[in-house]
Amino acid sequence: MMSDVFSVFVVVCISMQMVYADRSQFQSRILVWFLLTVSVSFHAANTVISSILLVASIPILAALGILTRAIAGRAAGSAAAIAMAVISEWAFGAVYRSDADIAQRSPPFLMARLIADGPGRDYLDAACPGGASPTLCRFKERPMAGEDEILWSEN
Incomplete structure (x- = not known):
């Protein structure tokens, strides 16, 4: 919702x-x-x-x-x-x-949706070698097929 x-x-x-x-x-x-x-x-x-x-x-x-x-x-x-x-x-x-071990106020729903749909994944592929988003780059190699997996995965 x-x-x-x-x-x-x-x-x-x-x-x-x-x-x-x-x-x-x-x-x-x-x-x-x-x-x-x-x-x-x-x-x-x-x-x-x-x-x-x-x-x-x-x-x-x-x-x-x-x-x-x-x-x-x-x-x-x-x-x-x-x-x-x-x-x-x-x-x-x-x-x-x-x-x-990451500061987070609320679940990042929009970020998860963008990564799951593709544009966010493209951003991570382009920006992470330069370290543009160190928080997200730590998780870049994890499977992120859907927003539920990104937000609530045990991994």
């Missing part, structure tokens, strides 16, 4: 948490919170999008006459989801670094 699909979920979830929190059942709010957390964690751009939407929604709700206490509670829930996503990204990077 592409990050833009989850960006839409981020917009919907922030909107639901900030605007409709008082009209939602507890289970729905938990589900929306979880979906927001997962959607934000799928792409770094979603962290920025969700943060901007959260901050922008506060004065809008205040202008609509929503009580400050209610706005603060809704914003805290959304902020907690964003923070949880950022923490999970950090944890992924720490685990990946300990396993592969």
Whole structure:
């Protein structure tokens, strides 16, 4: 799945948490919170999008006459989801670094797709003798038939 699909979920979830929190059942709010957390964690751009939407929604709700206490509670829930996503990204990077000895914030989906489809492989063949990308060049000789093999292979 592409990050833009989850960006839409981020917009919907922030909107639901900030605007409709008082009209939602507890289970729905938990589900929306979880979906927001997962959607934000799928792409770094979603962290920025969700943060901007959260901050922008506060004065809008205040202008609509929503009580400050209610706005603060809704914003805290959304902020907690964003923070949880950022923490999970950090944890992924720490685990990946300990396993592969390479710093990585999130799985490099686009890079894996380019290598699997061919243009990335051509780039590695041309650039690695000159050392243009030392991180990728370390893995140049490994089989990279598909993006799943590149991202999740045990080798």
